[in-house]
Amino acid sequence: MCDWDLINKVWAKVEEDLAGNGQTVLLRLFEEHPETKAHFPKFKGIPLGQLTSNADVKTHGNTVFKALGDVVKQKGKHASNLQALATTHINKHKIPPQNFTLITNVILKVFAEKFPGEMTAPAQEAFSKAFKAICSELEDLYKKGGFQS
Numbered sequence: 392m393c394d395w396d397l398i399n400k401v402w403a404k405v406e407e408d409l410a411g412n413g414q415t416v417l418l419r420l421f422e423e424h425p426e427t428k429a430h431f432p433k434f435k436g437i438p439l440g441q442l443t444s445n446a447d448v449k450t451h452g453n454t455v456f457k458a459l460g461d462v463v464k465q466k467g468k469h470a471s472n473l474q475a476l477a478t479t480h481i482n483k484h485k486i487p488p489q490n491f492t493l494i495t496n497v498i499l500k501v502f503a504e505k506f507p508g509e510m511t512a513p514a515q516e517a518f519s520k521a522f523k524a525i526c527s528e529l530e531d532l533y534k535k536g537g538f539q540s
């Protein structure tokens with residue numbers, strides 16, 4: 392069982408600057424795992440240094456975090472949210488599933504740095520468990536969706 396109430400408590404803090412926090416995560420993902428940037432038609436041709444001031448990164452950060460917020464607010468009943476994400480990321484964006492593990496690990500790290508007051512040890516544990524469950528459910532959906540890398 393995941394402690395979704397604890398996760399939602401931290402998420403309320405994240406929402407104080409949803410776009411900015413999403414932007415930080417995307418930039419950190421591109422910095423730590425440069426191969427992930429190549430999956431984004433809008434960003435792949437732009438050097439990382441120029442992306443820090445790119446408004447589209449912030450807009451996409453907001454899009455990603457809005458969708459992730461919709462997942463955490465379901466408190467576990469997120470099957471239809473994950474199905475929608477899997478469908479587009481398999482068929483339209485063609486993102487290999489292990490990228491979800493990369494981004495969720497980056498999110499954990501960024502939250503621990505940015506929100507030390509909220510990201511207590513139990514909160515970190517709750518996020519870690521929830522993200523593992525979400526990534527494993529996405530992987531199952533990828534298998535069912537016949538993902539071809």
Ligand code: HEM
Binds near residue numbers: 427431454494
């Ligand atoms: C927390 C995990 C993630 C969430 C919640 C998320 C959410 C979204 C949403 C809501 C969209 C727009 C609607 C759609 O097409 O479904 C989107 C688009 C996209 N996502 Fe994700 N995503 C996640 C992880 C990733 C990862 C790890 C990658 C690649 C490394 C990725 C690559 C893309 C691309 C290329 C697009 C299209 C961007 C464009 O409009 O130019 N996503 N994502």
